[in-house]
Amino acid sequence: MTMQGIAPTIESLFKGGLPVWFKAYDGSAAGPLDQPYGLELVNExxxxxxxxxxxxxxxxxxYVAGDLVLHGAHPGDPYEAFSLLKDTTDFGVPKPSELVGVIRALGVSHLVPPPPPPQEHLPAWRHRLEGLRSLTSPFGRWGRHSQERDADAIHHHYDVSNTFYEHVLGPSMTYTCAVFPTEDATLEEAQDHKYDLICRKLGLKAGDRLLDIGCGWGGMVRxxxxxxxxxxxxxxxxREQATWAQEEIKRQGLDHLAxxxxxxxxxxxxxxxxxxSSIGLTEHIGIANYPAYFSFINGKLRxxxxxxxxxxxxxxxxxxxxxAFIDRYVFPDGELAGSGTIVTAxxxxxxEVQHHENFRVHYARTLAGWSKNLADNWDACVAETDEGTARVWGLYMAGSRIAFDRNEIQLHHVLATKTEDGTSGYPLRHDFGA
Structure with a gap:
């Protein structure tokens, strides 16, 4: 590969060709320059x-560090631009022969990795070493997902700032998939409908006792x-979620029940x-720990x-x-499995599994609502955290929305009963309605 400038060389890494323009700090450019979306590399x-x-x-x-700038799209909601990129590009690692040409064109000095942005969490190999140490720790139950390490992972993602989440999630303070009862339902209406649907699926009635595991800001509890x-x-x-939730419970006069x-x-x-109820927690459990997790739940039920x-x-x-991006910037130690794996566990x-339902398209809509909130409240979100963190959120929510749109990931409800001696207490037909 001969020296062509930074932009053409970077373009060569994209197997499907660049669907957006690309400009670099050396003055070089590549890709369709008439495209409204573009990427600008601003420094070494x-x-x-x-x-x-x-x-x-x-x-x-x-991108998170501000060294790669996206043009033509709001950083809080870059869905359209990233959809275009995902359609025609392959972000895979180059072949060795290609990599040699890239290094010659761009310079061996750029093979020294800069310190990662401060928003980045520990890489997986560091996690594994810590997991081995945790086996001899008093916190070492369940190996890689020890209590100490799970708390650190949750802190990384959920303790950003309650005010930040208020801007992004809206009044419901619900960070899980909503269920839209109609095409024109608002995000708040859909979150309320989700909680009510779960209550009906669980057959809840006055005087019942509910345990909500991984309760977030307490939406289901309230x-x-x-x-x-x-x-x-x-x-x-x-801790941030618990403090906010307890204050809201008292504000609504529900502390005698919740x-x-x-x-x-x-x-x-x-x-x-x-x-x-376990709403959005299984993703953090670890697939190897499903047997222990669902056995724990079984032991808590009457x-x-x-x-x-x-x-x-x-x-x-x-x-x-x-x-790597999701593991280091969004959900450290997160693991996803197919719904069949969940049902089996x-x-x-x-x-006894009684009902199984997929809400994939609802999560794409939920993410669209959160992305709009982030874009609409961008300045306040940046002021509450920092611009790098806000860019992480815009990037991850747009990418997740694309994945739900394209059926790469889904969202499932699995309803089960603690059936003993053949008696489940479940009706002949589902009675929780449409």
Whole structure:
């Protein structure tokens, strides 16, 4: 490969060709210059990020650091631009023969990796070493997903700032897939409908006891207490979430029924719950820990009690990595499995699956709503955190929306009962309605 300038050389890394224009700080340009969307590489550090971590991680590092600038799209909602990129590009690592040409064209000095942006979490290999150490630690239950390490991962993502989440999530403060009852329903209406649907699937009634594992800011706990008269306990590893949730419970006068604890769910001592809800937590558990997790839930239920598991899933049941960007910037230690794997684990834990439902298209709509909120409140979100963090959120929500749109990932509800001696307490037909 002969020296052509930075932009043409970078373009050569994109197997499908660049669908957007690309300009670099050396004055070179490549790609369709009449396209409204474009990428601008503004400094040498950005080039070093791209060269030392080929693929999505290098591009993400440069983008988050502000060294790679997206033009023609709002950083809070870059969905249209990233959809175009994903259609025609392959961010895979170049072949060795291609890599030699790239190095010759761009310079060996750019093979020295700069320090990653401060928003980046520990890489997977560092996690694995810590996981081995945790096996001899008093916190070492469940190996890689020890209580200490899970708390750190949750802190990385969920303790950004309650005010930041208020801007992005809206008044519901619900960071899980909404369920849209109609085409024109608002995000808030859809979140309320989601909680009510789960309450009905669990068959909740006044006086029941509910355990909500990974309760976030307490939306499910408050809904069940307020609308169904349920005595609800929620637990979260995020201190910020627990503090906000308890204050909101008191503000709504629900503290005689609802409680949110800053606690690992494994430390919940109470048993005999009528229902357990797990909304958006299974993604953080680790596939190897599914048997222990669903056995734990089984042990918390009374006979004929119900559990509703709501989680992001793969479109298949093949074990794959979530990718470097997601692991380091968004959900450290996160793992996704197919819904069949979830169902199998629930059944193997001794629970009887009664209903199974896919809400994939609803999550794409939910993410569109959150992205719009981020874009509309961009200045406030940046002021509350920093521009790099805000760019991470815009990037990850747009990418996730694309993945849901294209059936690469899904969102499933699995409803099960603690059936004993053949008695499930479940009606002849589902009675939770449409």
């Amino acid at each position: 550090r950005g080039l070093s990020y791209i060269m030392t971590a080929p693929g999505d991680l290098g591009l993400a590092r440069a 809904h069940a207490a307020k609308h169904y008269g349920v005595k609800a306990l929620g637990v979260t590893l995020s 409680e949110v604890r800053h606690s690992d769910y494994r430390d919940v001592e109470e048993t005999g719950f009528d229902a357990v 006979p004929q009690g119900r559990v509703l598991n709501h989680c992001i899933t793969r479109h298949d049941n093949i074990d794959k990595s979530t990718g 629930i059944e193997d834990a001794g629970l």
